[in-house]
Amino acid sequence: MHTLITHAAPAGPQCQQALAHLALPHLGRLLQVLTPGERLQGQAGDHTPIHERVLANAMGLAGADGLLPWAAQDAHRLGLTALHGPDGWAWVTPCHWDVHSDHVAMADPQKLSLTPRDAETLYLAMQPYFAEDGITLFPHPLGHAYTRWLAHGAVFANLPTASLDRVAGHTVDAWMPRQPQAQPMRRLQNEMQMLLYTHTVNEHRHNTQLPSVNAFWVSGTGTLQDATSTAQQDSVCSVRDALRIPALNDDAAAWVTAWHALDATTLAHDVQRLQNGEAVRLTLCGETQALTLEPHPLSTWERLRRRMLPLSAIDLLKSL
Template sequence: MAHITLVLPYALPLPEFAPDLVRALDAPSLAALLSRGAVVRPAAASPLPSALPHEAWLARTLGLSADGRPAFANAAMRGLGLDPDGSAWHLVTPGHIQVARSHLMMADPRQLRLNDDDSLALFDSARLLCEELGHALVYGDAETWFLRADGWSFDIASPDTVVGMDLTDFMPKHVDARPFRRLQNEVQMAWHGHPANAAREARRLPAVNAFWVWGAGGEQTPKHAMSTYAAPGWLAALGERKLASLDKLAGALTNDGLLVAANLAEAAIAADWSAWLQGMQQLESALFAPLLAAVKDGRVRELRLVLSSREGLLESSTTPMAQRKFWRRPTLDALKAA
């Protein structure tokens, strides 16, 4: 019998939206999984965290942390078939920074729809600038690059943490960060008017006008095997199996394992709650219902759910014995708890 952990980033509604969203959500299988078992809600994150709750949870669980912060870069490099060569590396996420009324703000990187052709063209111009400063830049995939971290061990928050926030609060400000900030400015100037960006704008896509450096890591390797669905490149690289569609999810859960289904992220970040509800309904039919059946008939000995929002985390576990507690009425109230 399998022991399964399912991580669902952004499946936990923010408190101000939770009552209406839970009322609109038709998910009886999820309700049974949450109601007939144990639910734990850890303490809320700090006001300016370096990672979102599910990212911090994954870092702890996979053993990929340094000084209490996520350190995914080196493990992601190996997952993409690259050799860290005994050095520490940063993750590099190409991005689009826009000017709000009083501050700079980064858009959700998922909205870039960045393909390999555009990414490689921009990468090549940035690589030369990085090498001039003695920091190698390596290509992983269209949305995942790596910058050698020698001397640049910055504690910079993850891209999803800073999306929509004032970037000034998250930029490194100490004296040692000056060369890095200068590099950022030089890359921005090189990308301004770059043919790849001109072509993107002609296709009505956002220009790639900045990059975000984060997640510096050492030589740790993930402690657990992991499958992913709809995950950003860096996260998919940490897993052994990348699932292409929802109909593959249940098949990934026949043995012990950890699955991260990240299909709700873009809708939640954009506050597109109609799309979020559609995503949850897909998970209900493709994942929650088959999992509930597997728990009830004993094929899954223990199912652990890890649901998160930008602000919090909910952990739930259930077993075949717990699902026999018929007197516990299935409810989604756990999603509304403050």
């Protein structure tokens, strides 16, 4: 079992300060047995966050920065690549933008709370405008029917795009594609803002004090090279993202609570698996680094040293 914990050590100052208040006994027990391996290094300016790179590596999914083909993989699972090919795919996520004079900020799309009916209404309203620019929208039934859609069009081919985690709760300006081929997509963004401004869905949302849907974000672009290695994602790597929303919001109290819950459940189960003789791998992802802990044979001296000078879970997280 390979467990991947995202946002284990976020960059937000409140969460950074809260590191000292974590109590993670099961992580400590895992550190007595598992051995830290090589770190995977990323950059804060990468389109692809480090945890997505780790997951892609575990699944054998290849692609340059901003070109890991998550959408093409979904299209393959739905049988769409047989008709439309493995490239030119993207995720389209409806979202809310706050437009200011000097920047544009995106609220976390998970906070939209779109109902199935509203999502379908928006999908049907937006679809013809995408089609005019040669983009076909598809419903996304793989657990994301109300949060994002699949899209296919030449505009997305080899177009690096930033992960939603880069922009959710942050400004989008630095992450907007500026390549000439992205010009139709930027024009489409403006058209959607005008279309959705007075849309009945948003009028109802305003009356119920919910944020409007006034934009969309494109991500998950890239060409699928080998679909056979990505078929069993769940069995390859178990992703735990309970820390994501508190980390993106720099909500220290919620982040600490979520970490304690992960330690008491997921990591407690990993400890039990080790005691049962099962293989366990654990990857902890910070803002720019990921560290994988794996079982390795330990000498008598090393076992003694770990008992006398155990690895500190807090120090390990601070190093990410």
